[in-house]
Amino acid sequence: MELHGFLASITLKDLLEIFDKYKSMGPLLGIGLPLLESFLPFLPLVLFVVANVNSFGLLLGFLFSWIGACAGSILVFLIVRKYGQKRLFAFLRKHKSIQKMLSWFEHHGFGPIFLLLCFPFTPSAAVNVVAGLSKISGLNFILASLLGKLVMVFIVSYAGQDLQSLVRNPGKLLVVLAVLAVMWIVGKIVEKRMKAKRLESEE
Template sequence: MDFHSFKDWFTVENIMHLMVQYRTLGPLPGIFLLILEAFLPFLPLFLIVMANANAFGLWIGFLISWIGASLGAILVFLVIRRFGKSKALAFLYKNRQVQKIMSWVERHGFGPIFLLICFPFTPSAVVNIVAGLSKIRIFQYVLAVLAGKMVMIFCVSYVGHDIFSLVEKPLRTAVVLTVIFLLWLAGKSIEKKLAKKHEKEQNQG
């Protein structure tokens, strides 16, 4: 199986089939897939969360996805914190743009990380890596991840917990698409505001 075939395999139906196939393992496949997504960000977090919500119901599915996504983010952070300044990953730490974002994260801590993680379309892998390279305290980061992922995962779980009914209910589909679009707009707006604020602080410094 090549890269594109592997990537294309990830649909709600296939993920749910995998969960049914390994149902004796309970929630472990759903948690594992989200931990894997943190290390391989091209995997569709949105679809995995929706599959969990469909397979286990809104609340249990949300809890499984929240645990998996949070664990994955924290593991990436810890790996980067431990090995990010090694020779193999030195290109990340020495990158000028990364250095700027790192200093900004160090100054502001919890707030921007929480806001960025709240939205499903934010490149959370970048947030995890930059936070790992920065000097932000582990406690601050873990708290931001747990709170931000809670908001984001619940929104996606709510949208996807009965995804098959979206085909039968056009009005609900329109509402769901509108919510997704608004989340995307809000995330992009916050990213731009944070970037402008950072640029202003750099100019003043």
Template sequence: MDFAAFQSWFTLENIMELIRQYRSFGPLPGILLPMLEAFLPFLPLFLFVLANANAFGLWLGFLFSWIGAITGAFLVFLLVRKFGQRRVLVFLSRHPQVQKLMNWVERHGFGPLFLLMCFPFTPSAIINIVAGLSKISVAQYMLALTIGKMVMIFTISFVGYDLHSLVTKPLRSIIVAVIVFILWYAGKRIEIRMNKSMEKAHNGEVE
């Protein structure tokens, strides 16, 4: 089977059938598929989330997809952070575009990471690698990852589970938009407090 044929296999029906076949393992298939996407970014996270929402229901499907996605992304981040000085990753970190993105992430912290992780078609593997190579703190990264993926995966689950309601009940779409804003604002406030705490700790060490 060539790569094109392999990719063409990934349809909503095939993924849902795969989940049904391994339903005896409980939520494990629903968690492992999004987790695997963090290591193999050519896999369709969008379809995995839709399949989970349809196979397990909106809330359980969202929960399994969210757990799998943040676990996989965090593992990639930790691996890059731990082995970032190895030859391949050092070469990558010296690439001008990667350096620009790293500096941007380091300067702005939570904000850009949150926004990038909110969108389903951003290259999440690159974001995780760049975050791992940068000097952003683990706490900041986890905050952006947890909330950003929550927004993105819930939106896909919500849309895929009940597409008709977006047209017939526009109030639901407005509620989702408000929730996204509240989560972004809350994350930003938490980041500000974290930065102040780190500055106080650093000043205390200097003194």
């Protein structure tokens, strides 16, 4: 069986058995798997988060998943930002859809990246790569990634094994929406302050 097919067939039960078998590794596995997903987007990030929560508890499971997911996103962004002008990425810039996303990110900065990374099934690898190719500042991307991933990992962790419970349970849905709204407001405030400081330094 190919690696892609093998990984795609992994169930929550399989992951929990792996986590139990390698308990001696502590948080390395819980952080490492979400980090690896940033480089191999076919990996089941949602499943990793749920396995973390079931293995380490809500608080630690959430924390390990968030650290891994954020570290992976930032690493991909930095690698693409450094080598984005090389031939390896040249073909990406030619696609109209990529050009539209580049323009969108560069004109709106924090907002679209934050929103895209908030949702569990957004292809975050594509967001990280396009952001790296764009002219958006590294600080803006890191801020959007930290807050967006925080919301996404919180949603998956809070919902547990049953993501549909967000729809069936109005209380859970309200909590998630409240967190999303707070993170959005905080992000926009920080972004405005960063822009103001940058303008002051340029004067």
